[in-house]
Amino acid sequence: MMASSRLLQFRGLTRRVLKPSTFYRCGSLRNFAYTWGPPDPSTLKVTSAASQVAHAPPPMVLQENYKHSLLKSREQYDAMYKRSIEDPQGFWSDIGKEFHWEKKWHADHHSYNFDVRQGPIQNQWFKGGQTNITYNCLDRHVEAGRGDQICFLWEGNDLDRDRRMTYKEVLDEVCRVANWLRSVGVKKGDAVAIYAPMLCELPIAMLACARIGAMHSVVFAGFSADSLAGRIVDCKSRVVITTSGVMRGSKKVELKKIVDNALNICKKSGFEVDTCLVYENDNAIDKASCPWTEGRDRWWHDEIPKQSTEAAVEWMDSEDPLFLLYTSGSTGKPKGVMHTTGGYMVMAATTTKYVFDMQPGDVYWCTADCGWITGHTYLTYGPLLNGATSVVFEGTPTYPTPARCWQIVEKYKVKQFYTAPTLIRSLEGSGDQHVTSQDRSSLRILGTVGEPINPQAWNWYHKVVGEGRCPIVDTWWQTETAAHLISPLPGVWGQKPGSASLPFFGAHIAMVDEKGQEIEGPGEGYLCVKSSWPSTIRTIYGDHDRYETTYFAPFKGFYFSGDGCRRDADGYYWITGRVDDVINVSGHRIGTAEVEGALEEHPACAEAAVVGFEHPIKGQGIYAYVTLMQGTEFTEDIRKGLVMTVREQIGAFAAPDVIHEAPGLPKTRSGKIMRRVLRKIASKEEDQLGDISTLADPGVVETLLKLRP
Incomplete structure (x- = not known):
């Protein structure tokens, strides 16, 4: 084994991890990540000794010019964090009082179990309390006299299209949509599927569902008809909300056509959608060009304006479901992550308030789509709970x-800007002149989300975009956590490029070894959480056993994130990537089994194996090895067809970057694919293949090397 690396082992998987000294020379956090495969018997085992991580930390960036409006010192944070861990019930009770509760929670409102040996996994926060998140996002501010403040600043795909909506205007439209939902039979506890682009109507539909107690299930409008259908059937949504289409840059996307295909798939599976509400996005597809099914389809512009702007609030128990959001799993079937009302509301608002140092009226821009958790928490609920103005952008960041x-940023005088490292790297590569030609003096805080940001991109973001004066909040969290669990707090402590730094209030972060033993002090291991936080995932919809098996069975007594991490001598956390068969592409989690299953739908594909590889822009790319049916020749048409199959089955974002012809795959004598070997070939690290003598046919490796694209 190379002197500059070591291996972590978990559940039969082994991963080579560069030592920090190597990482700093490479200058990329991505060199840590995504190189998992079956264990090599000659090279084991987990590092946990502090002495193995004794190294010089990277230069600390001190943002002494920035003063946090809520936290005056590191000592104040330390005291608050200590209380949040030692007295979570009291800590969150004090914060919960900032919101409207129709009914106060019980004195003893918090309980949880993270240990499958002690019984079913459960989490409860603000038990006995009743509230409504939409009321707290909208009515509360309007009743306080702030109804004329801008709630949404919508920027269209084209430069000449924009729109402003005040809090009162948004509330009125939310009430109209809520009344319409009730008129078609949607009631508390029902699911409503939303498949729409970034128009104001998307968060409005989410807020309308929450107002009447229905669970919204937003599906990213880049998923295929098959993926959309699977999600509709899983949550039994009888109502779907969509748009006629959307322009993404210069490309026209016929969303209603995709929805129609999905609803036909649903019908063939035995589930039928009753009603489809369609918003006419005439800049892309007008009414005359939109496919239509009489009796089922209804136009937003015909139905919504005639509804009343008064809609009764459904007061929700704190633990009533708020929304479902599907995320990729290592087994291939997406997981319906369920979050509930009270704890999510409090955690979303509090992380937004402290991490972005947000004040009412701040103009804030999160570039995420509402089809992902970031768009839920940090474009919709978090900013609105804090009375901010949220920018909603329909287009693509590089168009025109x-x-x-x-x-x-210049047009709206944005104060907080939150985006993904993938976009940062892309914009960096386009040249500084595109940044420096615009006025960015309004910016106060920059944020990153979705994957670790490499130090080079961090420094460019800080120096060029932020002019060296804006703190960067490099946030770690997940769909399952619903809110930030590790993040810098701007101006409160120094920053290390590439590190998510320290835990947020209530996040009892733990690092464990392969035996589930907690590692104290500096070291490297598996990123876990030791106790419940308010926005903890409550279940996987319809499959609580999978919920327990995925998150709580691997390490008893801990929530297991699926990520590896390192903790340095200053207590800062460095996320080292996924430890399961999930690839992080442009901040989006994609299960390898899901892509493999899609490839194998192609009639020419006999078998497929998918791994991740380092990509200069996306962080990770998708590398697919494909064994064709006997007698089938690998041609360019076959390659294009395989890619198109994945696009149709899952969505364009999951399309493989590389298709590698594989007459055979490296397998053990028991038939298990040696993914470690595939990763090394994809990464052009054939000198690090290790012992391949245990393969059933070692000659397969030489063939794959010869056929590497």
Whole structure:
């Protein structure tokens, strides 16, 4: 084994991890990640000794010019964090009082169990309390006299299209949609599927569902008809909300056509959608060009305006479901992550308030789509709970020029800007002139989400975009956590490029070894959480056993994130990537089994194996090895067909970057694919293949190397 690396082993998987000294020379956190495969018997085992991580930390960036409006010192944070861990019930009770509760929670409102040996996994926060998140997002501010403040600043795909909606206007439209939902039979506890682009109507539909107690299930409008159908059937949504289409840059996407295909798939499986509400996005597809099914389909513009702007609030128990959001799993079937009302509301608002140092009226821009958790928590609920103005952007960040982001920042005087490292790297590659040509003096805080940001991109973001004066909040969290669990707090402590730094209030972060033993002090291991936080995932919809098996069975007494991490001598956390068969592409989690299953739907594909590889822009790319049916020749048409099959089965974002012809795959004598070997070939690290003598046919490796694209 190389002197500069070591291996972690978990549940039969082994991963080579560069030592920190190597990482700093490489200058990329991505060199840590995504190289998992079956264990090599000659090289084991987990590092946990502090002495193995004794190394010089990277230069600390001190943002002494920035003063946090809520936290005056590191000592204040330390005291608050200590209380949040030692007295979570009291800590969150004090914060919960900032919101409207129709009924106060019980004195003893919090309980949880993270140990499958002690019984079913459960989490309860603010038990006995009743509230409504939409009321707290909208009515509360309007009743306080702030109804004329801008709630949404919508920026269209084209430069000449924009829109402003005040809090009162948003509340009125939410009430109209809520009344319409009730008129078609939607009631508390029902699921409503939403498949829409970034128009104001998307968060409005989410808020309308929450107002009447229905669970919204937003599906990213880049997923295929098959993926959409699977989610509709899983949550039994009888109502779907969509748009006629959307322009993404210069490309026209016929969303209603995709929805129609999905609903036909649903019908063939035995589940039928009753009603489809369609918003006419005439900049892309007008009424005359939109496919239509009489009796089922209804136009938003015909139905919603005639509804009343008064809609009764459904007061929800704190633990009543709020929404479902499907995320990729290592088994291939997406997981319906369920979050509930009270704890999510409090955690979403509090993380937004402290991490972004947000004040009422701040103009804030999160570039995420509402089809992902970031768009739920940090574009919709978090900003609105804090009375901020949220920018909603329909287009793509580089259309019509790479200056588009910074034009929007200048146009709306954005204070907090939150985006993914993938976009940062892309914009960096476009040239500084696109940034410096725009006025960015309004910016106060920059944020990153979705994957670790490499130090080079961090420094460019800090120095060029933020002019060296804006703190960067490099946030770690997940769909399952619903809110930030590790993040810098701007101006409160120094930052290390590439590190998510310290835990947020209530996040009892733990690092464990392969035996489930907690590692104290500096070291490297598996990132877990030791106790419940308010926005903990409550279950996987319809499959609580899978919930327990996925998150709580691997390490008894801990929530297991699926990520590896390192903790340095200063207590800062460094996320080292996924430890399961999930690839992080542009901040989006994609299960390898899901992509493999899609490839195998192609009639020419006999078998497929998918791994991740380092990508200069996306962080990770998708590398697919494909064994064709006997007698089938690998051609360019076959390659294009395989890619198209994945696009149709899952969505364009999951399309493989590389298709590698594989007459055979490296397998053990028991038939298990040696993914470690596939990762090394994909990464062009054939000198690190290790012992392949245990393969049933070692000659397969030489063939794959010869056929490497």
